[in-house]
Each structure stands twice: as structure tokens, then as C-alpha cells.
Amino acid sequence: xxxxxxxxxxxxxxxxxxxxxxxxxxxxxxxxxxxxxxxxxxxxxxxxxxxxxxxxxxxxxxxxxxxxxxxxxxxxxxxxxxxxxxxxxxxxxxxxxxxxxxxxxxxxxxxxxxxxxxxxxxxxxxxxxxxxxxxxxxxxxxxxxxxxxxxxxxxxxxxxxxxxxxxxxxxxxxxxxxxxxxxxxxxxxxxxxxxxxxxxxxxxxxxxxxxxxxxxxxxxxxxxxxxxxxxxxxxxxxxxxxxxxxxxxxxxxxxxxxxxxxxxxxxxxxxxxxxxxxxxxxxxxxxxxxxxxxxxxxxxxxxxxxxxxxxxxxxxxxx
Amino acid sequence: xxxxxxxxxxxxxxxxxxxxxxxxxxxxxxxxxxxxxxxxxxxxxxxxxxxxxxxxxxxxxxxxxxxxxxxxxxxxxxxxxxxxxxxxxxxxxxxxxxxxxxxxxxxxxxxxxxxxxxxxxxxxxxxxxxxxxxxxxxxxxxxxxxxxxxxxxxxxxxxxxxxxxxxxxxxxxxxxxxxxxxxxxxxxxxxxxxxxxxxxxxxxxxxxxxxxxxxxxxxxxxxxxxxxxxxxxxxxxxxxxxxxxxxxxxxxxxxxxxxxxxxxxxxxxxxxxxxxxxxxxxxxxxxxxxxxxxxxxxxxxxxx
Numbered sequence: 001x002x003x004x005x006x007x008x009x010x011x012x013x014x015x016x017x018x019x020x021x022x023x024x025x026x027x028x029x030x031x032x033x034x035x036x037x038x039x040x041x042x043x044x045x046x047x048x049x050x051x052x053x054x055x056x057x058x059x060x061x062x063x064x065x066x067x068x069x070x071x072x073x074x075x076x077x078x079x080x081x082x083x084x085x086x087x088x089x090x091x092x093x094x095x096x097x098x099x100x101x102x103x104x105x106x107x108x109x110x111x112x113x114x115x116x117x118x119x120x121x122x123x124x125x126x127x128x129x130x131x132x133x134x135x136x137x138x139x140x141x142x143x144x145x146x147x148x149x150x151x152x153x154x155x156x157x158x159x160x161x162x163x164x165x166x167x168x169x170x171x172x173x174x175x176x177x178x179x180x181x182x183x184x185x186x187x188x189x190x191x192x193x194x195x196x197x198x199x200x201x202x203x204x205x206x207x208x209x210x211x212x213x214x215x216x217x218x219x220x221x222x223x224x225x226x227x228x229x230x231x232x233x234x235x236x237x238x239x240x241x242x243x244x245x246x247x248x249x250x251x252x253x254x255x256x257x258x259x260x261x262x263x264x265x266x267x268x269x270x271x272x273x274x275x276x277x278x279x280x281x282x283x284x285x286x287x288x289x290x291x292x293x294x295x296x297x298x299x300x301x302x303x304x305x306x307x308x309x310x311x312x313x314x315x316x317x318x319x
Numbered sequence: 320x321x322x323x324x325x326x327x328x329x330x331x332x333x334x335x336x337x338x339x340x341x342x343x344x345x346x347x348x349x350x351x352x353x354x355x356x357x358x359x360x361x362x363x364x365x366x367x368x369x370x371x372x373x374x375x376x377x378x379x380x381x382x383x384x385x386x387x388x389x390x391x392x393x394x395x396x397x398x399x400x401x402x403x404x405x406x407x408x409x410x411x412x413x414x415x416x417x418x419x420x421x422x423x424x425x426x427x428x429x430x431x432x433x434x435x436x437x438x439x440x441x442x443x444x445x446x447x448x449x450x451x452x453x454x455x456x457x458x459x460x461x462x463x464x465x466x467x468x469x470x471x472x473x474x475x476x477x478x479x480x481x482x483x484x485x486x487x488x489x490x491x492x493x494x495x496x497x498x499x500x501x502x503x504x505x506x507x508x509x510x511x512x513x514x515x516x517x518x519x520x521x522x523x524x525x526x527x528x529x530x531x532x533x534x535x536x537x538x539x540x541x542x543x544x545x546x547x548x549x550x551x552x553x554x555x556x557x558x559x560x561x562x563x564x565x566x567x568x569x570x571x572x573x574x575x576x577x578x579x580x581x582x583x584x585x586x587x588x589x590x591x592x593x594x595x596x597x598x599x600x601x602x603x604x605x606x607x608x609x610x611x612x613x614x615x616x617x618x619x620x621x622x623x
Contacts (some may be wrong), residue, residue, distance in 0.1 A: 061508075061511070063511070065504070066512055069473075069478060069509065072464070072478060076464065100466075100471060
């Protein structure tokens with residue numbers, strides 16, 4: 001596949017629209033589907049669900065531990081709960097419930113992390129969720145999905161509804177262009193090669209995929225052939241795609257809207273014992289972000305086409 | 320957590336292995352007197368096997384197990400509409416032991432009720448055993464929720480009861496929390512939800528033994544006035560002697576309450592009951608009996 005970077009004027013889409021449209025479709029098909037929220041109806045764009053299925057929306061108020069525990073109980077009672085809340089509160093406040101009630105218990109719960117990463121940029125680090133990928137990838141039995149556009153968001157939500165095991169899905173509110181090819185079908189543990197390349201590999205996830213494609217375009221202008229892999233699941237990773245990239249290109253740049261111990265750490269852990277690989281990590285380093293819009297913060301941390309291209313050139317130069 | 324929680328203190332080979340008689344449910348048509356006698360015998364067998372398991376494993380929580388055993392046997396052998404054959408039935412009653420550290424009491428009750436082969440009890444806390452120190456739903460079919468960290472079972476029970484309400488089902492959810500456990504804030508989040516949503520088929524049982532791991536509850540972070548607090552959160556509050564099988568089966572039969580509120584049962588119990596040197600003694604939260612203490616406790620159980 002050789003899809004090239006979307007043009008700068010590509011339309012941007014809020015992935016929450018795909019989330020709610022898909023959820024309402026699924027709920028119409030399957031009466032077991034219920035939603036649990038912490039006063040997060042508006043921020044989760046759940047209005048259409050609330051209008052269509054008012055009885056199936058459980059609002060526990062601002063109480064995240066209760067929210068995830070209630071989700072587990074609903075699963076025990078035969079329901080398929082989607083627990084939807086701002087990613088920062090859902091993950092940090094209810095971490096033990098995610099570990100025990102969802103993952104250790106292997107309940108089919110879909111945890112939907114809204115406005116993740118630095119989407120709430122100006123509100124400050126209390127409202128950023130840059131730790132979630134690093135935290136959740138350590139929990140056994142939990143699938144961690146980071147969709148890159150509206151198509152993949154819809155696919156991931158649909159897959160999660162039938163997963164039969166606990167799932168965490170990030171849903172981005174920051175506008176992103178369509179990046180997935182026509183007819184794309186999400187599969188956990190399956191990377192998507194969006195741009196062929198032989199010099200260096202960029203492994204990106206979520207909102208950063210379109211930026212990685214732009215970087216590949218500018219690298220091509222400089223005569224560097226960059227492979228772009230979209231990695232929609234941090235857990236499980238696509239091991240074979242990573243090994244192939246490690247063998248066939250000079251090294252790997254990981255890119256995420258998160259602490260680099262999320263996707264970056266996961267890829268490094270995977271490759272170190274199997275095929276040690278030159279790597280660079282693009283994301284948020286070990287720091288709390290300063291104040292700024294999400295766009296400004298992405299550029300500030302080099303999670304930008306220019307920053308990604310620079311990291312790729314470092315890998316190539318070290319060859 | 321102290322080091323005694325982690326290090327076996329006795330030689331398991333030196334401990335006699337007992338077996339357990341499966342009593343099953345109180346027979347249909349039994350008189351109240353016969354039901355109480357059946358439950359009393361079950362509780363005696365459960366306590367006997369429990370203390371031997373803890374002695375063999377060198378680990379366990381006898382104090383909080385002996386306080387909750389009468390509640391557990393009354394539920395499993397009489398109150399709950401469930402059976403080993405019904406575990407896949409969506410309409411079964413649910414029971415969740417939120418104070419998961421009393422796992423040995425749950426396992427032993429499940430065995431005496433016919434949900435777990437009695438032979439399996441001898442694997443308690445052994446390598447690869449399904450019988451963890453805290454119950455796991457993925458390892459034992461009859462366990463509805465994996466518990467251990469405190470403050471988890473009640474929110475899960477609220478969700479289970481909510482599912483029943485959505486289905487307009489008559490099934491009920493019972494959950495046992497420890498009194499010290501109520502210091503965890505998640506319980507009060509869940510109680511608010513239960514009260515506001517009028518989850519009438521939820522019954523929260525507080526094992527009110529007044530002791531926690533390190534000290535008395537009222538000397539740690541007091542709960543009183545507990546009944547008033549539970550009522551203020553929208554519960555139908557009932558006080559009961561948590562060692563009186565007859566009183567317990569009456570209280571459980573009254574769920575759901577006519578008021579439409581969730582029921583909160585404050586079950587007044589004694590940690591270590593009815594062993595003379597354990598009862599109401601904070602030292603027996605997770606102490607393991609010596610051979611002499613085991614002998615004396617077993618003798619007292621025969622005459623209690």
C-alpha cells in the first residue's frame with residue numbers, strides 16, 4: 001500500500017462522532033448494551049444514546065471507582081457495559097477496579113477513555129491522560145486500542161462490543177484526518193502499513209498517524225524511504241510487523257500522544273530480546289506538560305511532522 | 320499486611336487432613352426448627368474445616384471468617400435461589416463476598432453446600448490451587464466476583480442488581496462487607512447509587528464484628544452512627560444477631576423490602592466466634608493456631 005500523506009487541507013473529524021454513531025447502531029442491534037458514565041454524558045457526546053435508550057444509561061455521578069465496579073456487576077448480570085469517561089479520571093481514579101474488577105476478573109467491559117492524551121491541553125496536566133497507555137499495557141488480559149481516525153474508531157467500538165473480554169479504547173476529540181484505507185477492518189494485534197519504505201520505520205498510533213504520514217512525505221522529498229506502520233493496539237502489539245521492520249530497515253521511531261513508555265516502551269520491550277534495534281521515541285518525555293493547546297503541545301514535544309522526520313533522520317544517520 | 324501474612328508459620332505435614340460432609344441445602348418443607356438445626360450443623364462443620372485449612376496453609380483470617388460463617392451458611396444453604404446446577408442461569412440469586420480475605424470460610428461453605436468438591440479444600444493456598452487466599456471468579460464457577468482489595472464488592476453488587484432491575488427480574492443480589500471495610504470510600508459511592516436508583520433487590524450485609532486488622536474499628540476511624548448513615552443513604556436498615564441462624568433467615572426472606580429501598584443488614588457478630596480465646600480478640604485477625612490452640616478450638620466447636 002502506498003497511500004501518501006493527506007493534503008494539509010484534509011477535513012478533520014472528531015472521533016467522538018464515530019463513537020456515538022456506532023454505539024447507537026450497536027445498541028439498537030443488541031439490547032444487552034448499556035452505558036455507565038460519571039456525569040460525562042456531554043463530554044462523551046452520549047446525547048443520542050441517552051435520547052434513544054434512556055433506561056440503559058447508568059449515570060453514577062462523579063464516582064469513578066463505583067462506575068467501573070458497577071460496570072463489572074452489569075457484566076455479571078448479562079449486560080455489555082461501555083464505561084465512558086474522561087480518560088484521565090477513568091484510568092487514574094479507578095485503576096484498581098480496572099485491574100481487579102475488569103482485567104483479573106475477565107469481565108467483558110469496554111472502558112472508553114474520552115479526550116485522551118493532551119486533548120484538554122489548556123486545562124493542565126491534571127486533565128491530561130498521557131500515562132494511560134503506559135499504565136494499562138502492564139495489566140494482563142486487557143486489550144488496549146488507540147484508533148487513528150473515525151473509521152478505525154467505529155471499527156474498534158464494533159469489535160469491542162463482541163470482544164468477550166475487557167477492552168480499553170481511546171476516543172480522540174482532537175480533529176484528525178482519515179488515514180485508514182478503503183475497506184479497512186480493525187483487528188487487534190494487526191498493524192497497518194500505510195506507507196511503504198525501506199530506510200527507516202515509523203510506528204505511530206492514534207492521533208499521531210497522520211503526522212507520521214506527513215513526515216514520511218517530507219522524508220521522501222529528502223530521499224529517505226520511510227515505512228509507516230499504524231499500530232492500533234498497544235496490547236497486543238503486532239510482533240511480526242515489528243520484527244520485519246527491525247530486520248528490513250535501519251531502525252524504528254515510535255510516535256504517540258502519550259508518555260513514551262506507552263507504545264515506545266512496549267515496542268522496545270518486544271524487540272530488545274528478539275532483534276535489538278536502533279530506536280527513537282517521539283512522545284512526551286518524563287515530564288508534566290506545560291500549559292498550551294493540544295496543537296501547541298504536540299509541536300512543543302516534537303510530536304509533529306518535523307519532529308518525527310528529525311527522529312527518523314537520526315536513526316538513518318546512525319546506520 | 321505484616322510479615323505473618325506472607326510466611327507460613329507451621330509445617331503443613333504435621334496437620335491432620337479432615338474431610339467435610341456435604342450437607343446441601345435445608346430440605347424443602349423443613350420446619351423452622353429443622354432449618355435452624357441444619358444451619359447450625361453446617362456452621363459447625365464449616366468452622367471445623369476452616370480452622371484446619373488455615374492451620375495447614377499457615378495462613379488465613381480466622382477471626383473474620385468465624386464472624387461471617389453463620390451469615391454464609393444461612394445464605395447458601397437456605398436464602399439464595401441458586402444451586403450448583405443453576406450457575407449458568409441468568410435468574411439465579413447472586414452472592415458476593417466483598418471481604419475476600421475470609422475466602423476460606425467461603426470455600427468451606429461452598430463445599431458444605433455442594434458447590435465445590437470437599438477434596439479441593441486441602442489445596443487451599445497451595446501452588447496452582449484454584450483456592451487463592453482471596454476468591455477468584457475465573458477459578459471457581461460459584462464465585463461471582465473476584466475480591467480481596469476492600470471496597471470492590473459493593474459497587475459490583477450494585478451493578479449486578481442494576482442489571483436485574485433493567486431485566487425486571489426477581490433475582491436478588493446479596494453482598495457481605497466487613498465493617499472496617501466501610502472505611503473505603505468506594506462503598507459510599509455505591510450506596511449512593513443504590514439508594515438513588517431504588518435497587519430494591521440488593522441486600523448489603525455488614526459483618527459488624529467491630530474489629531479490623533490492627534485495632535478496634537472505633538479506635539481506628541469510627542463508623543457510628545452506622546445505621547443512621549445507611550438510612551440516610553436510602554437503605555432499609557435492619558439490625559440482627561449475625562450468629563442467630565433463625566433471625567438471619569427471617570431477615571433474608573424479607574428481601575426485597577416492601578418500601579422498595581435496598582436492604583442494609585447490620586449483622587452484629589464477634590470476630591473469632593465462638594472460640595473462647597479468639598472471640599472479640601483483635602490478635603486473631605490473621606493469627607494461625609498452634610497445635611494446642613487447634614485442639615482446644617476443635618473441642619470447643621463440639622460443645623458450642
